[in-house]
Amino acid sequence: MSLDRLIDKIKETNNPTVVGLDPKLDYIPEFIKEKAFAEYGETLKGAAEAIFEYNKGIIDAICEVVPAIKPQAAYYEMYGFEGVETLYKTIRYAQDKGMFVMTDGKRNDIGATMEAYSTAHLGEVVVGSKTIAPFGADALTVNGYLGTDGIAPLLDVCKKFDKGIFVLVKTSNKSSGELQDLKIGDKTVYEVMGDMCEKWGEELPGKYGYSGVGAVVGATYPEQLEEMRAKLPHTFFLVPGYGAQGGGAAGVAKAFDKNGIGAIVNSSRAVMCAYKNGNYDEKDYAKAAYDEVIRMREDINSAIK
């Protein structure tokens, strides 16, 4: 009901990072695409199969040294329902290898609909006399613009199935400040959202002091990371924006508490496309990803210490 399972995995692997699996076809080595297209044609099914093949290679390579993956729903939806099937298969594959899976979907809606999203991504649905987990991820990113009744159904599902959520607080993109940095009285919009995370999290306490309601705070805004770390002592951070988006290790180190926990840092493109840096054959894409993951772990761990 908290994010303890994630924090346990981070401690076990001594690695506070998560690999974002955002598989555009452009990121996928030619030999994988050729094989899939030969079998399924240049179709959404072909694309979806290529992506799954690629994902399996990455997961096999990193599952012992990285605690979690974060598949971004958009990149699967981009290949239609066939792509969404690959999202499902990727979640299962990674979990079978012992990884924690955070679906990055930034879902949001009114209560009744949020119940459906909670069921879809974290819970179980009833079909006749059967109960089935439609996607069964371990955590889901969500957007809190609709307030408490858009979040409450998630808390119920997290309690029942030992899952967690991450609420957008301060995002990593350039224009995040257009709304998020505006002042409501003496607080910014993102601080108001952060306070809500602390409040929502009270229902899902964890053994490390962090609740099941995490926050997304971008690596590209290190000052806000530091400020939010101090102000939100029970809120675990998912930190995107390291690497390709420009966030550095010194900056992301501010997301961690004095015990060296409290956050997990995401990298997507730099890991997925590591094989394109000139030192690898495309057949060694998984080895390249592994090397980048180890480099990232050392980079961040040394900045935390």
Added chain:
Amino acid sequence: MSLDRLIDKIKETNNPTVVGLDPKLDYIPEFIKEKAFAEYGETLKGAAEAIFEYNKGIIDAICEVVPAIKPQAAYYEMYGFEGVETLYKTIRYAQDKGMFVMTDGKRNDIGATMEAYSTAHLGEVVVGSKTIAPFGADALTVNGYLGTDGIAPLLDVCKKFDKGIFVLVKTSNKSSGELQDLKIGDKTVYEVMGDMCEKWGEELPGKYGYSGVGAVVGATYPEQLEEMRAKLPHTFFLVPGYGAQGGGAAGVAKAFDKNGIGAIVNSSRAVMCAYKNGNYDEKDYAKAAYDEVIRMREDINSAIK
């Protein structure tokens, strides 16, 4: 590149309403479920087939008198990738019957990822030498919490494929005010978001004065509807919350301009479950939906005039 195609359909049918297709299994008549489960078992596939069968019945019954449907992505994701296949098939089926389809997904993310969502739901993806529309809806609901660079990719896709978006401004749920009603200087958060819609819409002008960037403003807050109608002259409104959520015709009438256009009102449960009101056999669920749709049209049209 605007919402003109939708407004044309509204004029053609003289009906400013949209039917939300949010198909929980509970809403679906037993005879449809029994048939689907007999063929596919009590599986996600069975559920997905039952929903598609049900949706087709509703669409067949209403396609001549209602301009649009609004499938809510959550209720399809709740039945896994098989459910998402039904979303795809429902979009295509309704479009083949001449309806405008608004996917209610409230998607949001940073620019690169929003490009993927735009491609997924409104645009076309490249697979090898082929170009394919993964879902191909006519409009998509989105959440603007991330600011301009989370919206810009949508504008490009809307321009290219003549599609539209609806941005959450003031949502219909009880807790919508927790963030949306807070004051930034002398404006509320939802007013700030509304202003952004006007700005984003400048890129997608339409022949009726309304741009391709609409706003979601709930029927449950008629005062805000009236206020926003006056302040956002180029922003077309999608108005949820009529019927089951408590919004009445007099309230939603405030979403329309002096020419009787400017908004489309959604009803989901009241239409989908119309057959449960005691006057119908479940086999007549589509007839019941038709009757409710006509009742709703008259109710709203008479309040506008």
